[in-house]
Amino acid sequence: MADWKRIFTPDSPPLEIVVRGSVIYLALFFLLRVLLKRESGTTGVTDLLVIVLIADAAQNGMADDYTSVTDGVLLVVVIIGWSYLLDALAYRWPAAARLIRPRPLLLVRDGQILRRNMRRELVTDGELYGKLRQQGVDDLADVCEVRMESDGRFSVITRGRDRPHQPDEQDAG
Known part of the structure; x- marks a missing residue:
């Protein structure tokens, strides 16, 4: 019998998940965008980063590394949110675009x-x-x-x- 309360009640405080997801996303974004630009190939850096992090976050939620599905879902939402926010900043402000999308x-x-x-x-x-x-x-x-x-x-x-x-x-x- 499934323990529905354990499945949907977060194990970690939601703010901790948001902070952890944000720090990891931004650190990896910086490393991939600035240091490993040449290695990214045809897949955009942000696309690659989102795919890897979502896969890992979702895997943790599904494989019971978290006992709460809510933790995994919240982490995926944080990762997608950062990706969207950085794209929106680059679109709206040229100064942000220079940092987020380096010029050729x-x-x-x-x-x-x-x-x-x-x-x-x-x-x-x-x-x-x-x-x-x-x-x-x-x-x-x-x-x-x-x-x-x-x-x-x-x-x-x-x-x-x-x-x-x-x-x-x-x-x-």
């Missing part, structure tokens, strides 16, 4: 590698040339610009082209 970083300008920017994101020459080859560019002199986008993908604009090459899903990372 210029790696090559007019065929010249910008070493400082390459070091900043730990991009090696080999990795850069590999990304150029994947996009059909075999000579750096043909490149007008290469930018690393906020999601870690590389955009390449070659001389004589009006718009950047759109990387396919395999080009990410």
Whole structure:
């Protein structure tokens, strides 16, 4: 027989769950957005973060690590709430958008590698040339610009082209 009161009565104080969920979400957001931008691939950092945290929070609620389903549901609501709030802030205020969604970083300008920017994101020459080859560019002199986008993908604009090459899903990372 199910103990319905135990299932739906929170084990932890709701404020503690909100604080714990908020701290973990914001810490992971910072680490993924600022430090591991290049590693995020085609899935947006926020998308990846939300998926991982929701899966873990839901798993804890379902696997009886919490004895209350309410604890797991509240944690999932906190995670989704932070994701929505950060997206809304970035949409409404440009200053917040610069923190939440970094601008693309210029790696090559007019065929010249910008070493400082390459070091900043730990991009090696080999990795850069590999990304150029994947996009059909075999000579750096043909490149007008290469930018690393906020999601870690590389955009390449070659001389004589009006718009950047759109990387396919395999080009990410």
